[in-house]
Amino acid sequence: MPPPTLRFLGGVREIGGNKILIEDGPDRVLFDFGPSFSPRAEEFYVDYLQPRSTSPAKDLLEFDLIPRIPGLYSRDALGDADLRYVAPEVHAIFVSHAHADHAGHLDLVDPEIPVHVGEGTRTLLDAIATSTRKKYGDHPWRTFRDRAPVRVGGIEVVPYPVDHSIPFAYGFLVRTSEGTVAYTGDFRQHGPRAADTHAFFEAAAKEGVDALVIEGTRAGPDPRRNLTEDGVRQGVDRLLAGERHLALACTYPRDIDRLATLHAAAREAGRSLVVSARTAHLLTEVAPKFPPGTIPVPGRSDDLRVYARKKRVSYVWERPFLESALTAEEVRTNGRDYLLALDFAHFAELIDLRPPREAPFIHSMSEPFSEDDVDDHVLHNWLDHFGVRFHQMHASGHASGEELLALVRATGARTVFPIHTEHPDAFSSAGPSVRSPELNTPYPLARGSR
Numbered sequence: 345m346p347p348p349t350l351r352f353l354g355g356v357r358e359i360g361g362n363k364i365l366i367e368d369g370p371d372r373v374l375f376d377f378g379p380s381f382s383p384r385a386e387e388f389y390v391d392y393l394q395p396r397s398t399s400p401a402k403d404l405l406e407f408d409l410i411p412r413i414p415g416l417y418s419r420d421a422l423g424d425a426d427l428r429y430v431a432p433e434v435h436a437i438f439v440s441h442a443h444a445d446h447a448g449h450l451d452l453v454d455p456e457i458p459v460h461v462g463e464g465t466r467t468l469l470d471a472i473a474t475s476t477r478k479k480y481g482d483h484p485w486r487t488f489r490d491r492a493p494v495r496v497g498g499i500e501v502v503p504y505p506v507d508h509s510i511p512f513a514y515g516f517l518v519r520t521s522e523g524t525v526a527y528t529g530d531f532r533q534h535g536p537r538a539a540d541t542h543a544f545f546e547a548a549a550k551e552g553v554d555a556l557v558i559e560g561t562r563a564g565p566d567p568r569r570n571l572t573e574d575g576v577r578q579g580v581d582r583l584l585a586g587e588r589h590l591a592l593a594c595t596y597p598r599d600i601d602r603l604a605t606l607h608a609a610a611r612e613a614g615r616s617l618v619v620s621a622r623t624a625h626l627l628t629e630v631a632p633k634f635p636p637g638t639i640p641v642p643g644r645s646d647d648l649r650v651y652a653r654k655k656r657v658s659y660v661w662e663r664p665f666l667e668s669a670l671t672a673e674e675v676r677t678n679g680r681d682y683l684l685a686l687d688f689a690h691f692a693e694l695i696d697l698r699p700p701r702e703a704p705f706i707h708s709m710s711e712p713f714s715e716d717d718v719d720d721h722v723l724h725n726w727l728d729h730f731g732v733r734f735h736q737m738h739a740s741g742h743a744s745g746e747e748l749l750a751l752v753r754a755t756g757a758r759t760v761f762p763i764h765t766e767h768p769d770a771f772s773s774a775g776p777s778v779r780s781p782e783l784n785t786p787y788p789l790a791r792g793s794r
């Protein structure tokens with residue numbers, strides 16, 4: 345029988361879009377399936393110009409924005425694409441975490457193919473699907489538990505929790521007939537679950553993995569400022585101490601750790617954290633997965649309020665939060681009492697909120713990747729218009745370049761494949777075993793002397 349192979353169908357020299365296919369005899373398992381964040385995707389689809397709902401896979405295949413794999417896509421998604429529908433030839437998909445670039449193409453997948461996710465990720469995906477236009481399709485969903493092996497034919501997958509900027513993120517040890525692959529998913533080791541990341545890499549080292557597939561978002565030149573999660577807390581504490589105005593913050597909508605940090609800092613400063621109805625819905629849904637008191641929960645946590653945006657219609661899932669929600673006028677009048685988390689898409693609320701000049705705005709997200717970032721330009725136009733003070737305070741969801749090299753060396757894998765990075769070459773100093781993978785090329789796995 346030919347040896348098992350690893351194939352990278354996305355995430356090659358780009359951030360996002362991981363699609364890793366492991367084939368072992370008759371068994372084929374895919375790890376992650378999301379769109380790439382690379383500019384190439386935006387060469388064809390941007391803003392309101394998007395694939396048609398009648399044939400999304402066909403419209404993405406046209407520009408090679410998804411891999412040409414038979415037996416993966418649903419009949420509906422393919423429409424009359426030249427890649428003809430055939431019954432499933434991929435036997436399972438494992439999703440490392442709920443970020444769009446890892447899970448966002450599940451809606452294209454044949455509904456017969458089982459999709460394996462952590463229990464918490466299942467909850468997150470449901471909450472996102474309920475409260476946004478994003479859909480993940482119908483699948484036989486299988487939820488795995490921390491470190492509990494899952495079998496797919498002759499392949500055994502062991503999910504290990506890791507620390508990342510969305511909860512319920514996993515790395516995997518994948519045992520094949522010819523050795524073990526470790527796939528990191530996305531991870532960091534400077535957040536509240538750093539011990540999980542360490543335990544995953546220790547398990548990989550102990551296992552003696554033959555191939556390490558590691559993300560490298562921050563490998564290579566990275567001029568962006570980065571704090572630890574504790575560092576963000578200290579920064580926000582300093583900023584709010586003695587502040588007399590309304591304070592504003594902008595963060596990633598599913599970064600539960602950051603919401604917990606902002607909530608704790610707001611309380612410390614005698615303020616309430618004010619979130620959108622969508623965030624309130626998400627927090628409510630994931631709350632049972634967290635130990636009591638560790639994340640803010642609407643209706644249960646003091647000092648957590650919901651902001652009522654001006655809207656003509658409200659959705660069913662919003663309504664429980666809107667009865668006691670704060671209006672722009674209430675927030676404006678008692679600005680000193682609040683830290684308002686305001687999504688960029690909702691900036692028009694500033695027109696009614698009328699933040700006082702010199703009010704602080706905490707940008708608790710990644711700095712833009714490029715200098716001509718349109719959203720960043722627009723964000724600053726708004727802040728300048730109101731005379732609001734900009735503060736950058738963010739803890740990345742990813743390990744730094746130096747940390748990545750140290751982890752690669754400590755793991756001692758026979759071969760290292762850097763993915764989810766624009767700088768795979770930055771790993772070369774980690775050892776001679778680093779291979780920058782090529783798209784859609786099968787790499788045979790072979791158990792060998794280490």
Ligand SMILES: [Zn+2]
Pocket residue numbers: 441443508530741
């Ligand atoms: Zn991620």
